[in-house]
Amino acid sequence: MVSIKDIAKKADVSISTVSYALNGSTKITEETKARVLRIAKELNYVPNAAARTLKKRNTNIIGAFFTDYSGQFFGQLLTGLRKKLNEAGYDLVVSTGKESHRFLPEGIIDGAIILDANFLDDEIVNYAERGHKLVVLDRILEHSNIERVLLDNQTGAEIALHYLIEKGHQNIAIVSGPNNSYDSIERMKAVNKIIQQYPNLQFSTYQGDFDKQSGAKIAKLLVEQYTTPVAVFCLNDEMAIGMYQYLETTEFHVGEHFHIIGFDNIELSQFLRPRLASIHYSKEEWGSRAGEQILKLIHNEKSEPQTIEVSLIEGNSVQGPHKK
DSSP, X not given: OOOHHHHHHHHTSOHHHHHHHHTTOSSSOHHHHHXXXXXXXXXXXXXXXXXXXXXHSOOSEEEEEESOOOHHHHHHHHHHHHHHHHHTTOEEEEEOSGGGGGGTTTTSOSEEEEEOTTSOHHHHHHHHHTTOEEEESSOOOOBTTEEEEEEOHHHHHHHHHHHHHHTTOOEEEEEEOOTTOHHHHHHHHHHHHHHHHOTTSEEEEEEOOSSXXXXXXXXXXXXXXXXXXXXXXXXXXHHHHHHHHHHTTSSOOBTTTEEXXXXXXXXXXXXXXXXXXXXXXXXXXXXXXXXXHHHHHHXXXXXXXXXXXXXXXXXXXXXXXXXX
């Protein structure tokens, strides 16, 4: 690999002169700069990114750590995040798994966006203590180098359950997400409060995993237990879609036997028939706000916690319990 020493030797100048030329300094003449750059090009010189990072103390790269990054949910969130960072001259790398956590201590990235239940609180705080800038999307941590942008999960869950109750449903099934998911935990807090408020209604809870497979599995259980119409609140749309897929293989129908509402309003939801009722929020805005917050931290600007608002998208998947 060609180094600046090689360029200096061929150009018969000092190493510092080559450095000045490569960095566009005005400390040397335009003639010398042009000659050095011409020789660097002839030698196919490629700047050493690691060395440049050590000198400048930044990479202009932000890391996003997700449990997973497939599917429409993450795609839209990443679009908003990438746009915001690119506007400010930053690139984005997305990773999953513990090995990639070393990007922070090794200085490969300038900061991180975290939406990963496997990224432990203690580890995040430890990085913050060492000066790393971090934005969390799935927990509450108090530190000057940590900011948060959280979804209004509890309000969303309240809206969803009240929607089912106002439709007249008295038999309501709840399909939760993973036990270690912040979003699922927050949504279940609101669910449990409402259960206490309506002791005359029948509630049942099932453990899901935020994927289609667990939605289909629980739909099978509900079919086996079926006696009267059931309202179902799936804590995300993926599980609701899994329910649709399973029910299509049976004689039971969404909007008649099972009245389903989801959470996330992913793009696929609008193409389901009947249209899935869901809790909506802008995934792209969530990503954009996260990008805005990490940039503020990096530039030592004032920031404050952000909340992403939610709203109801009504669908034909929820009717009154006696609709035929």
